[in-house]
Amino acid sequence: MATAPRNALDKRRMILDAAVRVFARQGFHHCRVSDVADEAGVAYGLVYHYFDSKEEILNTLFLERWGVMLDAIGEIDARDIPSREKLRSVAGFIIDSYRHDPDLMKVIIVEVTRAANSFGALHLAEIRKAYEGIAAIVEAAREEGSFKSDIPSEFAAMCFYGAIEQLLTGWIFEVLPRTDDEFERAKDLIVEAICGGLENGVTGHGPASG
Amino acid sequence: MATAPRNALDKRRMILDAAVRVFARQGFHHCRVSDVADEAGVAYGLVYHYFDSKEEILNTLFLERWGVMLDAIGEIDARDIPSREKLRSVAGFIIDSYRHDPDLMKVIIVEVTRAANSFGALHLAEIRKAYEGIAAIVEAAREEGSFKSDIPSEFAAMCFYGAIEQLLTGWIFEVLPRTDDEFERAKDLIVEAICGGLENGVTGHGPASG
DNA sequence: GCCAAGATTGACTGATCAGTCAATCGCCTG
DNA sequence: CAGGCGATTGACTGATCAGTCAATCTTGGC
Numbered sequence: 001m002a003t004a005p006r007n008a009l010d011k012r013r014m015i016l017d018a019a020v021r022v023f024a025r026q027g028f029h030h031c032r033v034s035d036v037a038d039e040a041g042v043a044y045g046l047v048y049h050y051f052d053s054k055e056e057i058l059n060t061l062f063l064e065r066w067g068v069m070l071d072a073i074g075e076i077d078a079r080d081i082p083s084r085e086k087l088r089s090v091a092g093f094i095i096d097s098y099r100h101d102p103d104l105m106k107v108i109i110v111e112v113t114r115a116a117n118s119f120g121a122l123h124l125a126e127i128r129k130a131y132e133g134i135a136a137i138v139e140a141a142r143e144e145g146s147f148k149s150d151i152p153s154e155f156a157a158m159c160f161y162g163a164i165e166q167l168l169t170g171w172i173f174e175v176l177p178r179t180d181d182e183f184e185r186a187k188d189l190i191v192e193a194i195c196g197g198l199e200n201g202v203t204g205h206g207p208a209s210g
Numbered sequence: 211m212a213t214a215p216r217n218a219l220d221k222r223r224m225i226l227d228a229a230v231r232v233f234a235r236q237g238f239h240h241c242r243v244s245d246v247a248d249e250a251g252v253a254y255g256l257v258y259h260y261f262d263s264k265e266e267i268l269n270t271l272f273l274e275r276w277g278v279m280l281d282a283i284g285e286i287d288a289r290d291i292p293s294r295e296k297l298r299s300v301a302g303f304i305i306d307s308y309r310h311d312p313d314l315m316k317v318i319i320v321e322v323t324r325a326a327n328s329f330g331a332l333h334l335a336e337i338r339k340a341y342e343g344i345a346a347i348v349e350a351a352r353e354e355g356s357f358k359s360d361i362p363s364e365f366a367a368m369c370f371y372g373a374i375e376q377l378l379t380g381w382i383f384e385v386l387p388r389t390d391d392e393f394e395r396a397k398d399l400i401v402e403a404i405c406g407g408l409e410n411g412v413t414g415h416g417p418a419s420g
Numbered sequence: 421g422c423c424a425a426g427a428t429t430g431a432c433t434g435a436t437c438a439g440t441c442a443a444t445c446g447c448c449t450g
Numbered sequence: 451c452a453g454g455c456g457a458t459t460g461a462c463t464g465a466t467c468a469g470t471c472a473a474t475c476t477t478g479g480c
Contacts, residue, residue, distance in 0.1 A: 029239050030327065033467075043430060045431095114324035114325075115325075120383065148410050164372075166372025170368055173331070196411075197405055198358060199358070254461095255460065258440080
């Protein structure tokens with residue numbers, strides 16, 4: 001750290017942040033490295049001073065953010081609250097992540113988690129950890145009897161995560177309105193829909209009527 | 211039809227079928243037009259005799275298959291059966307589509323419906339029609355009182371479709387086992403999870419215990 | 421003021437590939 | 451069998467871009 005104390009890391013961060021904006025706007029495959037450099041206000045070659053390749057930029061962005069999410073899921077699972085509350089917290093965390101940095105979440109979802117043929121395959125193990133974290137929450141609920149025992153926890157986790165990702169995709173595609181109210185409402189609705197089900201019936205956690 | 215009676219259309223079909231295999235194996239962006247031509251056993255130039263561009267091949271594949279699915283959803287909605295049965299039929303149709311031609315469904319999902327930055331945006335309107343078809347089924351159920359009135363039908367449709375697509379993605383990524391038993395089981399589980407919910411409770415359509 | 425080391429620059433290279441096109445083939449018609 | 455027309459071929463072109471690299475700048479220590 002003798003000769004590159006602060007600005008070096010700042011520049012690296014600037015490139016990463018610029019990449020988020022460019023990847024979100026144009027897509028990873030439809031942008032040039034020079035677009036990222038321009039957006040960052042930096043010379044082309046500097047990108048290669050900090051990163052080995054264009055792909056490494058995306059990998060870095062993904063691993064950074066996904067790690068935060070996995071930590072959050074683990075922390076939520078450890079809380080002493082009802083299972084439904086845990087799932088509500090997970091949904092809340094992911095939705096807030098999107099609200100806080102929609103470009104970054106767009107890049108991660110569109111370019112990595114939903115890109116089976118390229119980065120999705122590369123990060124498969126990492127992506128699975130999220131399913132497994134959710135499945136652990138469901139499994140505990142099954143064991144304590146609050147969740148149905150005949151729906152495997154891995155299956156439930158896929159449904160839950162799939163519903164959230166579809167919701168995010170709706171916002172990304174601008175199919176769904178993106179207001180603070182909608183984001184908050186979605187947190188409740190997704191838990192009510194997945195945990196309580198779409199059908200009417202006595203489920204203990206009835207919807208707040210009104 | 212005088213000079214190109216049969217073989218002309220056959221060749222076009224051969225190119226489309228070859229493209230499905232190549233796109234599924236290598237991904238749309240990571241394959242060359244020459245790969246498709248080779249796979250079809252046809253000269254490079256012939257691809258451009260039948261299609262204006264590489265993209266038009268993908269568009270054709272998507273629109274062909276998506277049209278079939280939209281028709282199926284419409285037909286299922288018109289049936290005189292309970293809403294849960296309708297959703298079970300939709301899930302069944304999509305899962306059977308994957309079982310029947312996994313490569314084609316992989317291409318459609320990975321390269322179109324989940325590709326927000328490229329083809330997804332292009333076919334957004336078409337993709338939305340599927341959500342709307344499912345939402346129509348849910349809406350009818352809400353009106354007759356069998357589904358909760360406080361979960362908007364569009365929201366429910368996103369959850370339902372998202373869960374199914376996540377399931378398909380699991381199979382595509384080979385995260386989930388792909389056996390006939392699993393496919394059949396998934397049809398029941400997905401409806402039970404989404405309509406009945408993950409939580410235990412009296413929901414009318416209780417799971418078959420055993 | 422001078423030096424060393426890392427930071428920064430951007431022109432350049434090499435490879436890749438979508439799409440073109442002129443030539444050839446093969447079938448049908450008259 | 452000649453003429454014509456669409457089907458078929460594959461070498462070629464033009465453009466694009468990821469990644470390289472030698473030169474230049476900046477900074478901090480002495």
